[in-house]
Amino acid sequence: MTTRKTDHATFTITRDFKAPVSLVYNSFANLEAKKKWFVGPAGWESLPHTLDFRVGGKETEGGGPPGGPMHYYNAIYQNIVPDERIIYSYDMRLDDRPISVSLATLEFRKNGTGTTLVLTEQGVFLDGFDDAGGREHGTRELIEQLAKVIDA
Numbered sequence: 001m002t003t004r005k006t007d008h009a010t011f012t013i014t015r016d017f018k019a020p021v022s023l024v025y026n027s028f029a030n031l032e033a034k035k036k037w038f039v040g041p042a043g044w045e046s047l048p049h050t051l052d053f054r055v056g057g058k059e060t061e062g063g064g065p066p067g068g069p070m071h072y073y074n075a076i077y078q079n080i081v082p083d084e085r086i087i088y089s090y091d092m093r094l095d096d097r098p099i100s101v102s103l104a105t106l107e108f109r110k111n112g113t114g115t116t117l118v119l120t121e122q123g124v125f126l127d128g129f130d131d132a133g134g135r136e137h138g139t140r141e142l143i144e145q146l147a148k149v150i151d152a
């Protein structure tokens with residue numbers, strides 16, 4: 001029998017970019033731009049990435065190491081203010097097992113000629129299959145992948 005539990009946590013990541021707000025924002029809002037950085041580790045198998053970027057729109061993405069388990073990301077956009085804010089909720093699964101549900105807020109702030117991105121995530125981690133430390137680490141890695149694409 002599975003022991004059921006929930007762990008709640010919040011983390012914030014702040015990252016400065018030398019690029020203008022519109023470019024950083026578009027890296028989240030445009031599917032082709034997002035596909036360049038929102039990816040799993042090298043060698044992972046990928047599932048089709050979909051993005052319907054509008055309030056009420058959905059985004060799906062998935063992948064995993066050969067042989068599994070597959071990691072699934074399913075988001076719904078709750079609030080969008082172009083070049084200022086994106087708020088979305090999302091759940092994560094490993095194969096058919098739900099591991100977390102989160103609310104994420106992205107704030108894009110002009111910083112001279114660049115951008116300060118402030119990402120805040122409020123998550124509930126389910127039944128011990130994921131935790132806030134691992135999620136924050138993975139999110140930081142994704143933001144660094146974004147920085148490499150923007151700096152290129």
